Amino acid sequence: MTVSTAIVGLSREQMARRAAQDIPDGAYVNLGIGIPELVAGFIPAGREVIYHTENGILGFGPPPPPGEEDPELINAGKKPVTIKPGSAFFHHADSFAMIRGGHIDFCILGAMQVAQNGDLANWLTNAPDAIPAVGGAMDLVMGAGNIVVVTEHVTREGAPKLVEKCTYPLTGLGVVTRIFTNLAVIDVTKAGFVLREIAPGVDVETLKSLTGAPLAVADDLKTVSV
Amino acid sequence: MTVSTAIVGLSREQMARRAAQDIPDGAYVNLGIGIPELVAGFIPAGREVIYHTENGILGFGPPPPPGEEDPELINAGKKPVTIKPGSAFFHHADSFAMIRGGHIDFCILGAMQVAQNGDLANWLTNAPDAIPAVGGAMDLVMGAGNIVVVTEHVTREGAPKLVEKCTYPLTGLGVVTRIFTNLAVIDVTKAGFVLREIAPGVDVETLKSLTGAPLAVADDLKTVSV
Amino acid sequence: MIDKQVRSPAEAVADIADGSTVLIGGFGEAGSPIELIHALIDHGAKDLTVISNNTGNGRVGLAALIAAGQVRKMVCSYPRSSNSKVFPELYRAGKIELELVPQGTLAERIRAGGAGVPAFYTPTTVGTVLAEGKEHKVFEGREYVMERGIKADYALVKAELGDRFGNLTYNKAARNFGPIMCSAARVAIVQVTRFVEPGGIDPEAVVTPGIFVSRVVEVPNAAHESVLVAQGVTYP
C-alpha cells in the first residue's frame, strides 16, 4: 500500500492553515461549507479578518459553546455561530449586493472539479438522481474578488479533481485563481496549472500522475509550510 | 371685470379640502409640492392616512412649531416636518422601491398641463433658459396607484391648463385620473375630460371656455362641496 | 384607524386561494414562519407555487406543506438538506416542479419585483446550464444574463417586533428574505414574536416599513424546526 501512504499529504486542518496564510489583513472573507469553514481558525496572529455569510451577517465569530446555540444565529452552512462587537445583520438582497458588487475580497470554496483555465464545478454531479441545488455558489464565484479552492487532490475513488476540462456542470467560468489541496498549492494561470508548493513527502511525478491536466512546476517550488 | 370675478372659484385651501375627501382611509399617500401639501390638513375625521415622502420618511406629521425645525427632518419640498409614532426612515432606493413598486396608493401632484388622455406635464416649460429639473415626479406618476392633480384651472395669463395635447415636455403618459381645480372636479376618462363637480358660482359654459379640450358633463353634475 | 393585526395564523391565511404564488421566508429554519405554514396546511390551499430558499426539514413546516401535496412548483436555490426527504422523493417521482435559482439571483429577483423593476442583468450563471435559454447582453465587455423580477400573491414571513402599521424588526439571521419578500407580495402576512404600540420600534431601526405589510399576527413562542424534527414531530 505504498501509493496510498504516499498520497495522504496534509490533513484537513493543515490545508485550512495553509489557505489561511493567503488571507490579507483587513479582508472581507466568505468561507464555503466544509474544509473552507476551518480556515477561520487559522488566521495568522496580527491579522484582523471580517467574515461574511450569505444569509446576512458580517463580522460573525466562532461557534458558541454547546447549549448556547441560537437557531436564528447561523451561517450559510446552517451551523450556529456567534457575533463579535461591530457585526451587522442585513437582508438577503443586501447580502448578495455585497457579493455581486465585488465587495467580498476573498472567497474560499470547495470543489468537485477545477479545470486548468479556472473553470469551477462544485454544485452538481452528473448522477441521474441528483437533486440540483446551487445555493450561493454561482453568485460568489462571479462576484467575489478572489476565488480560491480548498479540496482533496483526488476524489475518494482516486480520480483527479484538477482536470483539463470539467465534466460536471460548471459553477463559473475561469474564476479560480489558486487551489490548496492535501498535496500541493497550485496556481491557475493563463498557461494552466502551475505547482507552487508541494506537501512534505510528496514528489512531483506522483503529483503529476494524480493531476488530470498538465502541471508546470514553478522555478522556486517550495514545500508547503504549515 | 365680471369675467375675472367669475373665475375666482375655490381658494387653495378649498381645493385641498375637496381633494382630501377622495383619499381613502388607510391609504399611503404622497403629496407633491404646493397646493397638494395643504391636503394633509383636510383629511376627513375618522380617516387615518400615512404620508410618504421621497426623501425617506413614512408616517411624517405636520410642520413643527417655529424654532423647533430640524434641518435633517424635512420633506421632499425641503420643508421641516415632524414624525409621528410608528414612522420609519429609509434610504432613497427603498423609498423609490415603494413608489415604483406600486406601494403608494394615492399621489397628489401639481400640473402645468393635463391632456384629455391623462398625459401630465409638470416639470419643465419650453422657456429657452429653463433649467431642467425633474426630481421624483416621473417616478411618482409611473409608480403610484392613483395619480390626481390639484391645480388652478388656467395659468396666470389665463391660458387653459387642461388641454387636448400637452405642449410642454411630458412627465408621464396617460397617468392622471382626476383633476381638482379652483373651478371644477374633472375626471380623465377614455372619452376625455368629464365634468363631475363645478365650483359654486361657476357656470358650465364659462368652464368650457376656460378648458382647452372638449368637456363632457356628467349626468349627475354636482356643485363642489367644501 | 389602521390596524393590520389579525388574531390568529388561521385568520391570517384564510383567503389564500388555490393556485396562488406564495413567498415563504427563512433560510433553513432561521426565519421560517412555521406557524403560518401550518395554518396554510390546515387551510388546505393547493396547486401553490412556493418561492423559498429551501424545501424544509423533517415533516414539519415547509416540508410538511410539500408533503401535504399542496405545492405544484418550488422556486428555490437549495432544495436538499441532510434532513430533507420530502422534496427529493416527490421530485424524483416527477410529482413536483422545480425552478432552480441561484440564491443571490433569487434575492435580487424578489427585491426587483417589490421595487417595480421587471428585469435586470447579473453576471451570475453566465456560461452555466442555468443560463441556457436566457437573454444575454454584454456591458463593458462582460457578459450578463437577464433575470426577471418576482412578484407574488402572498408572502409568509417571520419577524420579531411588529406594530399596528406593520412596521417590523427581525431577529438576527432570521431577517434573511423577510424584508424583500414583504415588498414583493400583494399581501404580506407576518408572524411576529411580540406586538408593540406605534413608536415601540425606533423609526431609525425599522427594517420593514409597514407599507409593505398587510397583516401581522402575534406568535409569542414560535416553534423551531430543528427542535420539532429532533422531537420526531410531524404535521399535521
Place this chain on the structure above:
Amino acid sequence: MIDKQVRSPAEAVADIADGSTVLIGGFGEAGSPIELIHALIDHGAKDLTVISNNTGNGRVGLAALIAAGQVRKMVCSYPRSSNSKVFPELYRAGKIELELVPQGTLAERIRAGGAGVPAFYTPTTVGTVLAEGKEHKVFEGREYVMERGIKADYALVKAELGDRFGNLTYNKAARNFGPIMCSAARVAIVQVTRFVEPGGIDPEAVVTPGIFVSRVVEVPNAAHESVLVAQGVTYP
C-alpha cells in the same frame, strides 16, 4: 487591526484625483457632507463628475464646489432651488454639463452599481424626452426603459454614528442617498457626528455595514447649509 478612522476631512479626501467621479450624499442640505466638500475644495481636484441629487445653495458646500470650477459635469435630478444661482449661471453659460436623471432612477442606478447589476429596466421616463435614445423593452405588455448602474471612484457621505469597521447609522432624513452611495463607490468617505467603539451600534440597527466604507472621519458639529447661507457665509 482594522481602523478606517482618519483624522481630518483633509486627510480623508487627499487622494481624490482630477477627473474622478464623486458621489455626494444629501437631499438638499439634509445629509450633505459639507465639511468633506469644503475639504475637497481646499484639495482642489478638478474636472470632476459629481453625482448628487441637487446642486447646492448659496456659496457653501456643493454650490461652492461648483462655483470653484472643479466640476465638469453634474448627474442630478433637481439642479435648481430657490437659493441656487451657481449651477444655473454656469449651465446657461455652457460651462458645466448636466445629465438629468429622475430621482428614483438615480437612486436605483446607484444601488445597482453597488450591487453589481450593470443595468435594469424601469417604467420611469417612458414616453418622455428623458427616454429618448435609450433602449426600450416590453414586459407583460408594458414598456420599460433600460438604465445603467452607476459606479464611482469616491463617495462623500454624512452619517451619524460610525465605528472603526465603518459601520454606520444616519440621522433621520439625512439617510437619503448615503447607504447606496457608500455601496457604489470604490472609496466611500464618511463624516460622522460621533465615533463609537465596535458594538456601540446595535448590529440589528446598522444601516450601512462597514464593508461598504473605506474611511470615517469625526465631525462633531457639522455645519448646516441653510444656517451658513442665512449668515451670508461663502466658501472658501
